[in-house]
Amino acid sequence: SLLQMTHHLSHSIYLKTNNTYFYSCCQKMEDIRRDRKVREQLWEEHVSTYKRKVDLLDRELENINREFEEVENKKAKIATEHGDRYVYEDDIMEINVGGKVITASRGTLTCQKGNMLEALFSGRWDKEIQRDGLDRIFLDVNPECLQSIINYLYVLKHSSEENLSQYLSVGNEFKQIFKHLLLYFEIDHSATQDGRQLCQIDQDGTIVNDPQTVLQAQGVHTGKAAWKTLTFN
Secondary structure, eight states: OOOHHHHHHHHHHHHHHHHHHHHHHHHHHHHHHHHHHHHHHHHHHHHHHHHHHHHHHHHHHHHHHEEEEEHHHHHHHHHHHOOSOOOOOOOOEEEEETTEEEEEEEHHTTTTTTHHHHHHHTTTTTSSSOOOOOOOEOOSSSSSHHHHHHHHHHHHHOOOOTTOEEEEEOOOHHHHHHHHHHHTTTOOBBOOSHHHHHHHOTTTTTTEEEEHHHHHHHTTOHHHHHHHHHOOO
């Protein structure tokens, strides 16, 4: 009968629809499982890469520590053979600089690590350094230039970022000598310890932004006599 045929047709459409929906759900589930597997593989790859990088960094750190220890042992050996191992930053150094005695702490003289001035006053070469008749270290350099370097190192070491002043300054007649002395002692005068620009020196030895001008503007006396007699301990 027509009713039976209609019922049979409706049932067939229902089954086909359900089958299609079920198939669609199965496909979605399969896609989800496939995506999850891909994400898990990617995660495992990331973890594996991270572990390899960590292991590499650990090995590099071990190499750095080993090399650092070797350098420190060499420095100690040099100090034993050519100098004094038992030196301290608060040691007071009296230096005969071209006939003028300049006093400064060892910590000020060695505050910039790795340069010629730090090596000279590190204590590692104390037995080899030329001395005067009073057993003071003798440097045959311009005293005004060296005093200016010591002034700068003192300020760089002790001043905070807020009140850091520009202390590098010499008379016009010494500017070329001063430039060469900065290069000889390998003084980093281009920036402060936090990376800010401190001062610049032109090719002709002229110091840009003369620090004495800055200090005078702040009411600090920078007369020549005061600079000649200024020492730090």
